[in-house]
Amino acid sequence: MPSYQFTLDGQPQAVEADADMPLLYALRGELALKGPKFGCGLAQCGACTVILNGTAIRSCILPISAVAGTNLRTLDGLPTEAGPHPVQAAFIAEEAAQCGYCTNGWMMTLVAGLERDPNVSDQEIRNMLTGLKCRCGSHMAILRAARRAADAMAQDATVQDQVVQFDPQTDAVDLDVDTDREAQA
Amino acid sequence: MNSPFNKIKSSRRNLLKGSASLVFALGSGGLSILTIEQSIAQTLAEAPRAIGPENLDTWLSFDSAGRVTTYFGKMDMGQGVDTVIAQIVAEELDINVSRVSVVMGDTHRTPDQGGASGSSACRQGAIPLRNAAAEARRVLVTRAADVLGVPVEQCQVEDGTVSVSGAKDRSITYMDLIADGFDTDLDWNGNYGNSLNVSGQATPKTVDQYQVVGTGVARKDIPGKILATTEFCHHVSLPGMLHGRCIRPPVANAVPVSVDENSINPWPDARVIREGDFIAVVADTEWHAIKASQALKVNWSDTTPPFPTQEELFDYLRNAPAASDSATGGFRGTPYETAPALAAISAAAQQIEAEYEVPFQSHARMAPSMGLADVRENQALIYSDTQKSHNSRNGLAKLLGMAPEQVRVIWKPGPGSYGRSDADEAAFEAALLSKITKRPVRVQWMRQEGHAWDPKAPACVIQCKAGLDSANNIAGWYFKTRGFSGWDVYFNANDPQDTLVGQLTGYAKGDRHNFGVPGESYRFTDSVAFWETVPTLLDRASPLRTSHMRAPQEPQLHFAHESFIDEVATASGLDPIELRLSHLQDEREIAVLEAVARLSNWDSRPSPASRSEGRGEGNILRGRGVSMATSFGGFVATVCEVEVDTSTGRIWPRRFYVAHDCGLILNPRSLRTTIEGNIVQGTSRTLCEEVNFDESMVTSEDWLSYPILDVMEAPESIEIDMINRPDLPPGGAGEPSLVSVPGAIANAVFEATGVRIRRLPLTPERVKAALG
Structure with missing residues (x-):
């Protein structure tokens, strides 16, 4: 071969x-x-x-x-030592997944699109994402996450404060960290 | 799961916990030098851990780091119920929720709580875990008091550490008290499934004591899914595993006459497996299994087309003989009498009649069915994303000729499943193929199978009649459904007869019937609501077999019922909400309806508004509609505001307002996204979804021929009034809000256009045709 x-x-x-x-x-x-x-x-x-x-x-x-x-x-390769990619951080913050099976497609499409130009309107976000399927109907949370990611990337904000602690062996997450972040948001 | 490292971790837990599985852990001795093959054998043999519901150790275990594992006999389909379970257990134990992990749906590690079923995770499944955790705290604090030499009353617990009140340095952790397990019995009600319950001597906390339950704890499963660390069922692989692809006939009910095995010679690692009328190709590599399965030449039998044409479907439903009805079918027959209602209606001053039609809809999961099986001489290990692993275990054991205890089904997350989808099918096929090949086999359905061959939500015709007296009061109400059975494929895989591979290898399909009637508390004088089911179109391995799909049959029923109530309101010149309020009996239904009226700034008036009131401009017409839904312990009223483009027929459900009461709210954050998911999925079923077929076969076989809602059509906003009821137990939230969507959209389209469309889905073509 x-x-x-x-x-x-x-x-x-x-x-x-x-x-x-x-x-x-x-x-x-x-x-x-x-x-x-x-x-x-x-x-x-x-x-x-x-x-x-x-x-x-x-x-x-x-x-x-x-x-x-x-x-x-x-x-798999998006997170860096600094933490998750801004799109990932936004999807975690908005809990923009139900089963999570399709989520890869929405995130990778946004990563490519927003890295090219993060200054996008809500309608431009929808245009970017059209055609992707989500059977669970997570669209509203996905659109919120996309907006959050675009804003963060447009402001070139660091995402240091959104580092999520996770144990890749077990997916166990320090929920306090998440809850705190939600409170700050 | 297949790495030796994970096996060691899992065994360490057993070792530390000191439960019944200790024997197995000790038996495997030098764990660090286990080969992969040995570790698989150990997974097969590991357990059964003591999973009798009456044993407290069944529900909870602790590790040396002070983490709690709780064992839940249901599973999460993507709404975050495992996080809610962790909250409840953490609450009762007085331990930080981050320390709690939840094992779900492993038949060797979790009690049979009936799997994901009827929005029952919180309203039923959580209760034994709450009671067990409360009892665990009682036992641990009693032990601590003994060690610390103080009465129980002087003990306090903070994050799993028990200390003496006023002397925090005198303390001991849960971990130090649990070395030999709980060894404590619970009272068990003797049930398995959704109604399984246990209780101990402890009294669980009251709602006013809750600190974690009711807060927006972040879903435990989200980071792994976003960061690509979650192991979905689809990621599991076993050494020496074969890849299987199934061969489906081009015409429903055709059976293989001959198979040309030479046709797959280009792939020397591929071979054909045939058992009865079931054919599959297995190969060492996935790509070769796909290529060979596509190249395989099969001669199929000539069959008479088994289906009516799609155009004839609803006439078929009207005219076919009844196979069962609500007096004799379902969980328990409910007698009904039509004569008084029909007499009252015909005696009334005015008669109103309408018929509503709902086609077959497909579960169309995000990925089609997948299963992995390793069947050995006397034991079998199955990975599946089934909703009901214990039932599947029983069905798989029967298929394999084994005792249920010899079969271990491990649930792993998959593409969301919303009812009796195709989820179980591939696991059964993989089990058969593994038994025959004596190798682990992974079966992955292709997209065409997932759409064309999954069980369908039953099509139906619903006939509604009402009488109005001279004062426009309702006098007589008649609601009759004729549809295919929601149990044509039974709601669990307890028996191979309810799977394709079972039916193709000799198991006769069952013949069970259910549909349903609307469950709201409307009281109409001389009212009757009943259903009849018609025989299945094809009684063996049918691509149009029917089953439960999210909120079984209720979207169909409520599309009709809530549309018809609006039709009656229009005929009586009443506001649709006022008419509903004057007939509803249940306070919670009244409360959500009043709440959604406030939330949506509903102005009370008859529907539709006159054109002169300016309900749109140019091609765009606007309207609002309301619908109720009560099911699975949830009470919902929804208002939808639509825009209808008369030039294209496109409906955009621009804004939704949802008033939602599911009792005590356990996690407002995941409740919100759960409701949003219901609304969007319900919108898809209302606007987009219809299974196409011809006389030979289902022709909806991918996302082009079976479109679902695109993000371009997603609402602009969904405003939700989540009504918390701390005085009431938690109800279900996984389904009721979806049920409210079809009626709300259909009523809004009528309000916007003055045209009533009585067949789903409300596609642009159908809207344009209706507008003329």
């Missing part, structure tokens, strides 16, 4: 796979990422979204052979 090399969340990566295998199966399978998810395999829902060379794309239909030499970013 041929091998394809690309940059994944800042690290060089190589995957051996059939040329026509969609990128998603490498991300979910061999690379064991938890952000991009299988929802439709038809580029209709966005659950598989990743950012390729700065653009949000649907990894469920993009052949792995097409990503050779590209720069990929995933939800």
Whole structure:
């Protein structure tokens, strides 16, 4: 099987796979990422979204052979030592998920769009997100989170005060921290 | 779950807790050198931990770091019920809520509390946990008093540390008191499922003592989902695992005549598995399973098309013989008599009649069904995102020819499930494939299966009649539903007969019937409400089989009932809220209706307003509508303000106002997002959702052919009056507000346009056609 090399969340990566295998199966399978998810395999829902060379794309239909030499970013790779990405911080603050299965698509689409230009109106946020699916109906909280993220990024505000303490082994969260932040908000 | 590290952690917990599972933990000896294979074997054998409901250790355990694990026999579908459970346990224990973690839906670790069902997590499922936690505190404080040498009355608890009042340095932690477990019996009511309850000697706190319950504690599950650390069911993998894809016939009810196994030769790691009329392809890699399953050539039988055309559906429902009715079906038959109502209506001065039609709707989960099974000689381990793992365990055991105790089902989070969706199906298919291949098998449905082959919300026709006397008082009320059964697929997977793979391998489908009637307290003289179900269209592995879907049958019923009440209000020249208030009996229903009138600045007048009152400009017409919903212990009144674009037929439900009473509010923050989710999902079902089919097959098979609400159509605002009732126990919030949406939107569209549309969904095409 041929091998394809690309940059994944800042690290060089190589995957051996059939040329026509969609990128998603490498991300979910061999690379064991938890952000991009299988929802439709038809580029209709966005659950598989990743950012390729700065653009949000649907990894469920993009052949792995097409990503050779590209720069990929995933939800898994967004947090830095400084904390979650502003979009992630906003989604946590607004609790902008119900089941959380589709959330990757909404966040990655916003990351790509707001990093390009965070000065967006509410209608421009909707335009950016149209086509993404959320079966649980979290749209209102997602729109609030998008507004919060856009405002934070536009003001170039640091998100140091929104660092969430979490234990990646258990997902256990210090709820006091969250509650306090909510009180400040 | 499959890393040795996690297994070690889990065993350490058992070791420390010193419960019945100690034997298993000790038996595995040098845990740090476990191979992966050994650790899986241990997962299979681990437990059953003592999960008798009468044992306090069943419900709570402590670790050396002072963390509490509580074991909940239900699960969260994305509304944050596990956080509420943690709040309740923390409250009773007087321990910081951050120390509490919740294990959900693992058949070897949690008691059978009936799974996610009927918005019951808080109104029923939380009660035994509350009582157990209160009893745990009593036991621990009693022990502490003994150690500290003071009476119990002189002990106080702060974040899990018991100290002497006025002498804080004399203290001991819960951890130091629990080394050998609780060893304490509870009174158990003998029930399993939703009604399981236990109690101890302790009296739980009263509401006025609550410090954590009722506050907006952040959902425990959110950061993991946002930061991509949560392990969904879909992420679990087992060594040596095969990937399976199922093969569905192109025509419903067709069965395989022959299979050309050579057609998948290009993928040497793939092979065909056939059992009865069930066919699947398994392969070492997921991509090869997909490619091979798409390439596999199958000769299918010629079958007579089993379905009416979609255009004929509602006539079919009107004319088909009744299979059951509300006098004989459901949980218990409810006798009814139509004659008095019909006589009163025909004797009245004016008769009003209307029929409402609701098509099949699909659960259409965010991801289609997925399950992972490792079936061994005498035991099986299943990962599933089922709503009811204990029931699935029973059904899987039957399918595999095992005792239920030999099967462990571990629930992991999945794409939200709102009723009897396709969630269980892949787990049953994976179990069969694992049994045959003697390898772990992961089955992932494709999108087409999730839409076309999931159980559907039942289609129905609802006939309404009312009489008005000469003073415009209601004299006679008739409400009749004819629909497919909500139990065509039963509401749990206790038996393989309620799964596709079960029916394809020899289990005859069950024949159970239920629908429902509206549950509000309206009192009309000479009133009757009843239902009839019609036979299923196809009694084996049908893509149009029907089941519970969020607020089972109630969106359908309330679309009709709340629309018809408005039609009667219009005929009587009354304001729709005033008419409702004059017939409602229940104080809580009256209270939410009055609250939503205030919240929405409702001006009292008959509907629709006259055009001259300026209800819009250009192509845009505006209207408001109201609807009630009472179900699962929740009381809701909703007002929707819509804009209808007459040039496109597009309806935009711009603003919602919701008055919501679900008793004592446990967490206002997650309650708000839960209600918002209900409103948006209900809007989708009202405006967008209809399963398309022809005589051979369901033709809605993806998000293009089965659209749901897009963010462009999402409301501008949803204002919610969350009415807290500290004097009343918590009710359900997972469903009632959704039920209020179809009627509110339909009534608002009538108000805006003067045209009554009686068939869902209210698509632009249908609106344009109705406007003429």
